[in-house]
Amino acid sequence: MSELRDLHRQIAGLLEIGRVDQARRLGGRALGLDPNDADTLCLLGAIEIEADNFSEATRRAREALARAPDHAGARSLLFEALRGEKSHAEAEAVILGLIRDNPRDADHLADYAALLLDVYQLDKARAIVAEALRCSPDHPKAQVLDALLHVIAGDDASASARLGRMVAADPDAGHVAMTAMVVLSERHQYKEALEIARELLRANPSEPELVDAVIELRVASHWSMVPLWPFQRGGWVGSAVMWVAAVFGISALRPVVGDVVAMTLVVLYLALVVYSWTGPPLLRRWLRWRGL
Amino acid sequence: MKKTRAELERALAEDPFDHAAREAYAHALEDDGETPAALRQWELVCRQRPDSSVGFLGAARCHEALGAEERAASCLAEAQGKRDFPRESPTEGARPALQVLAGGGGPGRSSEVVTLRKAAVRFCDVVGLAELKKTIELRIIAPFVRPGLFARFGKKAGGGVLLYGPPGCGKTMIARAIASECKASFTSVGISEILNLWLGESERNLAAVFDRARQQRPAVLFFDELDALAFSRSKARSDHTRTLVNEFLDQLDGVAHDNQGVLILAATNMPWDVDPAMKRPGRFDRQVFVPPPDDVARAEMFRLKLATVPTATIDLLKVARATPHFSGADVDGVIEAAKERVLAEVLDGAPERPIRESDLIASVSQIQPSTLDWLRTARNLVKYGGDGSYGEVEKYLKAVKML
């Protein structure tokens, strides 16, 4: 069976570097050697997770558990697959079982927190993340979730502090760069976020989400978006405030400044609104066509 | 006056292509009973002077001394075919020899021993890419083959060269051609060797590969699919990958190890997955883009590959123009599909006929160019990533109107 173990190591190595097809071929060989080996079934499931084929991954996980009901790897795999399939309640049952068996495992706690984030149970997610960080203060996934939860809470300063700690510990890690991009973007530091996004894109040029992120950040930091600053900084609440200021403010000012000035302000406001609708999409198309 | 071993070693360090010094050194090792080391030297002589029997005779003697009678016999047979073959018989002896490792030519290749007489790929075998070959000749091969000349102009030989580009466009072939032109011992590490490296003590195995190359200098060490071995540490999830990359960087470090006379080549389809530290000065700081073949090169590929099959008159340039972005492997696919078309017709009862231009053109639609995904990904890099180190890719994309 050492050949089987060797194949397992090789499959794990290939998955590590993203070579799904080669891993699948070796997985077939491993399955041929022993179709009932739970570790092999888990690796095949991991291959399907990499390929975003969650239903197949669930099947493999259940096959592995049928042969080895207490197999921790198979249970973790089942959790990932169910989460990928958005079967959140079932995934919760699996991860809670894992946590009860090993309450100080930061991996499982972080996974549970991520699941809770998927279903917007933010308070509980915070508590679980805090617990994960208590068990393992340097756990990467827990740190990312912690920063993210602070961003969601609107606490940019705390998010930045956590990001600073992550950067100090491991400045080159991909997950740190991703978190930095999100935090800086939420703080409206679009130029800095753009630099990080471009760095991430250089390392992962086949990711369409990163291309979109780079273009969005370039749009946000473009000089032609300066007139839209209130909408950028204020979001839709800013838009509402602008509308209120325009309608009621101009109406109130009209007796003071006269009809011509009031009309001019109205036209300027309408032009700004039209520009806010048309400018960013046009710039986005232009940047996508021309490049940055 | 007969030189000592130390003097001969110094002479070879200064000029690895000093044939007389190398032969004398090999004799000296034989005389001192260091047969494996002597065999390595004789093998180098065979590479450097393939038309002379001297190296083959020396290798035959060493093989016989080491008990590899079959190899001794084949080396002797080789020597007998040379013009300067004297009447000489191999001496007695016995011990296994160091083997030259080389990979095969296609997917699924395994680590295997090749004989010294394996047909080497030459530059002339690589179709097209004239500009690239000229660049490689000047920047890589000539400094290696004539280190003295380049040293006088302040340029050193050896170092690291990374070939990158879409799959199936000849990177591995070019690397082998470079090794042939350099007339050095050649060690290849491909994906199957890497998979084997991951079993057991990966860092020690990797260090052993480098040590072997250093012992055989002048040597060419070729790492195919470099992204598998030197995967970016920022993306790696396990410590094992990171420590392996660290070991690789250490081995490339000219301060910690003497890599003089060792040319380290690498090829990859995914340069963005290679750890950035690999591309810094002193490591793979020379990066060469190997583009898909142009129309003329593809026409030549069609001509060579169709040479052995019955064909009607075909405008090969027209067929080549109908296959933009096709790699060598894609051209093979078109030809195979055309053959199947003709064979299917014949089996259906039609008279046997040669392959026509229309068969090839019709087959083109069945084959998707395998380079397109890569080119689109590279376009993202150039267009949005702002990475100035892919200037050659940008130029190519503009030339083919993908940018």
Added chain:
Amino acid sequence: MDTSLLQPSIHGRDPVAAFSLRATFFTAFFGGPIAAVLIHGLNAEHFGRWERDRFALLVALIAALALLVCAAVLISRPDILPSLPEELRQTKNMRWLNRLSALVIWAALYWRLREPYRAARLVGGHRPAWGAGLACVLIGFVVTVITVTMASMMVGRP
């Protein structure tokens, strides 16, 4: 660790993607305060917070209805609050005030649900809102008309 954290809390129907904040803004802007409450209510359900936020939504709905009733009363009965400027009793201006109240209610409910909205923007996805948005606008319009009409009829003219 607090053992209550290890009790299952994901029940019943799994939450689905919510409508984007932009969709809720336009629904409120064009649909009025009732539409604003409705669209936020739908999102509260999508965020799995219906139990937690239904009271706030009820308060917002009552406030919206109260504003509509007040508007109807002020238009129908000029004798109520005679000190109020005549411009504010004009239907045209009442529409602006209606829109203002819609945006205020929208902003207040957004504030209540701001964390899940941010979470949806960062990590989740958004679902298309055309159907739901138009439905909320329509329902909001109908409820507004009925409320204003009934209020006007009930207070009557002196």
